[in-house]
Amino acid sequence: MAPNYVMIVALITFICFSLSFGDDAMLPTSHNNLIAKPNCNESCRNISIPFPFGMTPECILRDQFLVTCNHSLNPPQPFLGNSSIEITSISLAGQLNVLKLISRDCYRDGIRTNRTNLMISLPSLLTVNNTVNSFIAVGCDTYAIVQGRYTKFGAKIEYPSFITGCMSRCYSIDEDDTCSGVGCCKTSLPKGAWNVTITLRSYYNYNYTVMKNDLSCSYAFMVDQANFNFSKSYLSSLQNTKKLPLVLDWAVGEDKCKIAKTNSTAYACKSNTSYCHDDSNGYRCSCMQGYDGNPYLIDGCQDINECVDPQPDYRCVKNAICTNTDGNYTCTCHPDFSGDGYTECNRDNPQRKIQNIFLIIGITAGVALMVIIVFGWSYTAFQRRKMSMMKKRFFQENGGLVLLQRLKVEEGSSNTNTVKIFTADELEKATNGFDKDRVVGQGGFGTVYKGYLKDNCIVAIKKSKVIDRNQIEQFINEVLVLSQINHRNVVKLLGCCLETEVPLLVYEFISNGTLSEHLHDKLKASTLSLDIRLKVAAETAGVLSYLHSAAYPPIIHRDIKSVNILLDKNYTAKVSDFGASRLVPADQTELSTLVQGTLGYLDPEYLQTSQLTEKSDVYSFGVVLVELLTGRKALCFQRPEEERSLAQYFISSVEKGHLFDILDDNIVCDEGNVGQLKNAAVLAQRCLNVKGDDRPIMKEVAAELEAGSRLKHSWAQIDQHSEEIESLLHDTQPLGFGYEYSNKVSKLIV
Numbered sequence: 001m002a003p004n005y006v007m008i009v010a011l012i013t014f015i016c017f018s019l020s021f022g023d024d025a026m027l028p029t030s031h032n033n034l035i036a037k038p039n040c041n042e043s044c045r046n047i048s049i050p051f052p053f054g055m056t057p058e059c060i061l062r063d064q065f066l067v068t069c070n071h072s073l074n075p076p077q078p079f080l081g082n083s084s085i086e087i088t089s090i091s092l093a094g095q096l097n098v099l100k101l102i103s104r105d106c107y108r109d110g111i112r113t114n115r116t117n118l119m120i121s122l123p124s125l126l127t128v129n130n131t132v133n134s135f136i137a138v139g140c141d142t143y144a145i146v147q148g149r150y151t152k153f154g155a156k157i158e159y160p161s162f163i164t165g166c167m168s169r170c171y172s173i174d175e176d177d178t179c180s181g182v183g184c185c186k187t188s189l190p191k192g193a194w195n196v197t198i199t200l201r202s203y204y205n206y207n208y209t210v211m212k213n214d215l216s217c218s219y220a221f222m223v224d225q226a227n228f229n230f231s232k233s234y235l236s237s238l239q240n241t242k243k244l245p246l247v248l249d250w251a252v253g254e255d256k257c258k259i260a261k262t263n264s265t266a267y268a269c270k271s272n273t274s275y276c277h278d279d280s281n282g283y284r285c286s287c288m289q290g291y292d293g294n295p296y297l298i299d300g301c302q303d304i305n306e307c308v309d310p311q312p313d314y315r316c317v318k319n320a321i322c323t324n325t326d327g328n329y330t331c332t333c334h335p336d337f338s339g340d341g342y343t344e345c346n347r348d349n350p351q352r353k354i355q356n357i358f359l360i361i362g363i364t365a366g367v368a369l370m371v372i373i374v375f376g377w378s379y380t381a382f383q384r385r386k387m388s389m390m391k392k393r394f395f396q397e398n399g400g401l402v403l404l405q406r407l408k409v410e411e412g413s414s415n416t417n418t419v420k421i422f423t424a425d426e427l428e429k430a431t432n433g434f435d436k437d438r439v440v441g442q443g444g445f446g447t448v449y450k451g452y453l454k455d456n457c458i459v460a461i462k463k464s465k466v467i468d469r470n471q472i473e474q475f476i477n478e479v480l481v482l483s484q485i486n487h488r489n490v491v492k493l494l495g496c497c498l499e500t501e502v503p504l505l506v507y508e509f510i511s512n513g514t515l516s517e518h519l520h521d522k523l524k525a526s527t528l529s530l531d532i533r534l535k536v537a538a539e540t541a542g543v544l545s546y547l548h549s550a551a552y553p554p555i556i557h558r559d560i561k562s563v564n565i566l567l568d569k570n571y572t573a574k575v576s577d578f579g580a581s582r583l584v585p586a587d588q589t590e591l592s593t594l595v596q597g598t599l600g601y602l603d604p605e606y607l608q609t610s611q612l613t614e615k616s617d618v619y620s621f622g623v624v625l626v627e628l629l630t631g632r633k634a635l636c637f638q639r640p641e642e643e644r645s646l647a648q649y650f651i652s653s654v655e656k657g658h659l660f661d662i663l664d665d666n667i668v669c670d671e672g673n674v675g676q677l678k679n680a681a682v683l684a685q686r687c688l689n690v691k692g693d694d695r696p697i698m699k700e701v702a703a704e705l706e707a708g709s710r711l712k713h714s715w716a717q718i719d720q721h722s723e724e725i726e727s728l729l730h731d732t733q734p735l736g737f738g739y740e741y742s743n744k745v746s747k748l749i750v
């Protein structure tokens with residue numbers, strides 16, 4: 001496995017290297033600048049001879065461009081044709097730099113010794129450049145004539161001739177080194193001069209010259225002025241100079257481009273990327289911009305790789321990437337830079353980068369947010385649907401349909417006092433989402449919240465603990481029945497909500513708290529006079545009486561205790577918490593139930609037999625009555641053992657005649673109310689009878705309390721009553737109120 005892998009890697013590496021070498025190797029071959037025709041020598045010595053010039057007839061375009069390379073010379077020298085004009089360079093821009101012999105005319109003692117009058121028989125396409133060259137004659141008895149032909153368009157056949165010259169004499173040789181007529185004269189040449197003949201003459205054969213040398217000479221030549229500065233010394237030193245530089249212009253044809261192009265075989269601009277331009281002598285060719293090479297050859301103009309070989313007009317800025325194209329190039333900026341590549345390439349400033357990053361982050365965040373929103377929306381929609389489904393389910397489970405049905409029936413019976421069905425949302429808003437701060441009470445059956453309905457109505461909302469689903473119908477029944485209890489001393493049930501898992505009950509809100517709070521708070525208890533206490537007792541008894549006798553079917557509250565008796569600001573009692581209440585079917589007087597209630601208030605008989613009767617409420621009421629009289633709690637484990645159960649403690653105390661010892665300190669005993677107190681104590685005693693049958697019915701209790709609170713009549717029969725109770729107690733069987741209770745009872749009995 002491993003060797004194979006290594007081999008593959010090696011192979012890939014090798015291929016990559018080969019390819020890259022191949023590329024490198026190909027570059028030079030593609031960059032082949034043609035100079036001469038194929039199979040033609042490109043140079044003589046180190047002087048390049050570009051086409052249309054050439055050194056053999058096959059290698060030239062026209063006869064005029066023949067160059068003779070004299071290999072007999074050392075080093076070999078190229079000559080123009082078979083002339084003595086020595087070529088130093090040929091440029092495709094249309095110029096030839098040549099060295100040309102100078103003309104001379106020498107005299108000794110008035111006798112001409114030697115004269116070379118030179119004719120430069122330039123072909124018509126080669127002309128003397130008249131801007132850089134001048135005709136110069138040097139000598140002290142000299143006149144020089146230059147004549148020839150010059151090219152002029154429109155007169156192609158009959159070339160016009162020109163003749164000009166200058167003369168120089170030396171009367172003094174103290175002149176400066178300028179060619180200004182003394183020892184040297186110069187004249188300009190006409191444009192396009194060719195086939196030029198120079199003639200040198202002397203007026204006096206140097207008979208009268210100041211300079212009386214052995215040999216006096218005159219010289220005449222056309223010269224590139226940039227390469228020739230006259231000096232007095234030249235009068236003698238030019239003797240040794242054979243050749244002087246001259247600049248010639250050349251054209252490829254005599255015609256103008258327009259005409260030349262008409263004969264495609266003769267047209268010299270052979271490269272398809274070349275162009276023609278007119279010249280004073282004819283026309284020449286050039287490579288198009290972006291190309292370089294020899295325009296006179298097919299494919300002679302080659303694309304310039306400006307990126308490798310930047311031209312003077314190279315426009316890419318410093319940080320740009322140059323890409324070569326055919327005949328041109330493009331400039332682009334590096335990825336990290338901004339700009340067009342031609343005018344600027346600026347490194348992106350970090351701020352912009354950060355901006356970009358922020359932009360990207362922003363977009364990403366936006367997209368993410370949208371996704372979240374969409375998901376969230378669908379999720380909440382799903383949740384909402386689920387919730388509403390749940391609400392529906394709960395409503396059904398909680399017997400909502402049955403209730404609705406029943407309510408409809410009730411409606412028919414023109415009962416205005418019906419239950420309102422609240423929605424879960426309504427109650428949630430009312431209690432600020434069942435806020436902890438809104439809790440006003442907490443009991444065995446649930447939690448009570450204070451709530452504000454939309455119409456600013458203050459309500460108490462009771463959230464029950466888990467409800468027995470099997471008793472739904474009964475619950476509905478209770479709700480209906482309770483809603484119909486229109487008793488001023490019963491906390492009014494306003495409505496319910498069945499959309500939650502456990503039904504919520506909505507009651508009128510009672511402002512002043514529970515009776516328990518008032519009794520067991522020292523400060524509050526001090527304001528509870530006996531009258532108030534008895535009034536509360538009477539009202540509570542009235543309610544129970546009503547429930548037991550007036551309501552149909554009768555209702556057993558089952559959980560009467562001071563905590564469940566609320567007080568409004570006028571100390572009006574309001575009985576609440578019917579959570580444990582039971583409706584007693586018409587044909588029964590007692591009900592078999594699970595023992596339910598609050599220790600301390602619980603009927604011992606009911607505890608033992610599990611048979612619920614109205615008398616259970618009577619017992620519980622008795623405890624409340626005792627609580628009202630004594631201000632003590634129904635059950636308090638902090639007290640000594642015999643005092644723990646208030647009911648028993650009360651009974652034993654009354655039996656021992658200690659009633660006034662256990663009365664609440666806040667109850668002021670005086671002549672006026674002793675009877676009242678005693679009467680109440682006796683009533684309580686009766687209610688607390690262990691045997692239910694021996695307890696008075698609630699109607700009786702209520703009547704007695706009401707009567708007592710209205711008129712404070714004398715209580716003469718108290719003693720008789722107490723005797724009765726005593727005897728009853730002796731009959732009592734030990735009760736199932738736990739071990740402690742029975743112990744107490746037996747103690748009591750003993």
Ligand SMILES: *[C@@H]1O[C@H](CO)[C@@H](O)[C@H](O)[C@H]1NC(C)=O
Pocket residue numbers: 039040041055056
């Ligand atoms: C080119 O020049 C060399 C000498 O430099 C000569 O031997 C050769 O024959 C020439 N070839 C042509 C085609 O003129």
Ligand SMILES: *[C@@H]1O[C@H](CO)[C@@H](O)[C@H](O)[C@H]1NC(C)=O
Pocket residue numbers: 046047075
């Ligand atoms: C040609 O060679 C000569 C010396 O042999 C040198 O002086 C001259 O500059 C060279 N010309 C070119 C164009 O290379």
Ligand SMILES: *[C@@H]1O[C@H](CO)[C@@H](O)[C@H](O)[C@H]1NC(C)=O
Pocket residue numbers: 068070071072073
């Ligand atoms: C080459 O130069 C030599 C010596 O100057 C001369 O004798 C000969 O004729 C020249 N050849 C040509 C072809 O010009």
Ligand SMILES: *[C@@H]1O[C@H](CO)[C@@H](O)[C@H](O)[C@H]1NC(C)=O
Pocket residue numbers: 082083
């Ligand atoms: C130069 O060549 C021409 C023909 O091309 C000929 O007529 C002439 O005599 C030659 N001159 C010399 C000096 O060889």
Ligand SMILES: *[C@@H]1O[C@H](CO)[C@@H](O)[C@H](O)[C@H]1NC(C)=O
Pocket residue numbers: 113114115
């Ligand atoms: C004249 O020129 C010829 C050839 O250029 C030369 O041989 C001769 O010596 C010269 N005569 C004088 C007097 O310089």
Ligand SMILES: *[C@@H]1O[C@H](CO)[C@@H](O)[C@H](O)[C@H]1NC(C)=O
Pocket residue numbers: 095129130131132191192247249280
């Ligand atoms: C003479 O040479 C100069 C410099 O090379 C050039 O600018 C000019 O065009 C030439 N003149 C003619 C008539 O070709």
Ligand SMILES: *[C@@H]1O[C@H](CO)[C@@H](O)[C@H](O)[C@H]1NC(C)=O
Pocket residue numbers: 121149195197
């Ligand atoms: C060049 O000039 C000479 C002398 O003036 C003359 O004989 C010859 O015909 C001229 N050549 C041309 C082509 O005009």
Ligand SMILES: *[C@@H]1O[C@H](CO)[C@@H](O)[C@H](O)[C@H]1NC(C)=O
Pocket residue numbers: 109110203204205207
């Ligand atoms: C120059 O002077 C010599 C003698 O000194 C004389 O023979 C000759 O004729 C003179 N030449 C001229 C043109 O005057």
Ligand SMILES: *[C@@H]1O[C@H](CO)[C@@H](O)[C@H](O)[C@H]1NC(C)=O
Pocket residue numbers: 226227228229
């Ligand atoms: C001619 O003189 C000019 C300055 O006057 C100088 O720049 C140039 O090099 C001189 N040329 C020669 C060939 O001496």
Ligand SMILES: *[C@@H]1O[C@H](CO)[C@@H](O)[C@H](O)[C@H]1NC(C)=O
Pocket residue numbers: 263265266
């Ligand atoms: C075109 O040029 C060629 C070669 O120079 C010549 O033979 C031919 O006659 C010319 N054709 C025309 C139409 O001028």
Ligand SMILES: *[C@@H]1O[C@H](CO)[C@@H](O)[C@H](O)[C@H]1NC(C)=O
Pocket residue numbers: 272273299
């Ligand atoms: C020039 O000709 C060559 C083929 O010789 C061709 O590949 C190229 O595209 C041509 N260029 C233009 C600008 O026509």
Ligand SMILES: *[C@@H]1O[C@H](CO)[C@@H](O)[C@H](O)[C@H]1NC(C)=O
Pocket residue numbers: 289290327328329
């Ligand atoms: C080369 O490209 C530049 C920029 O695109 C343009 O301005 C120019 O004209 C082009 N040059 C040629 C010869 O096409």
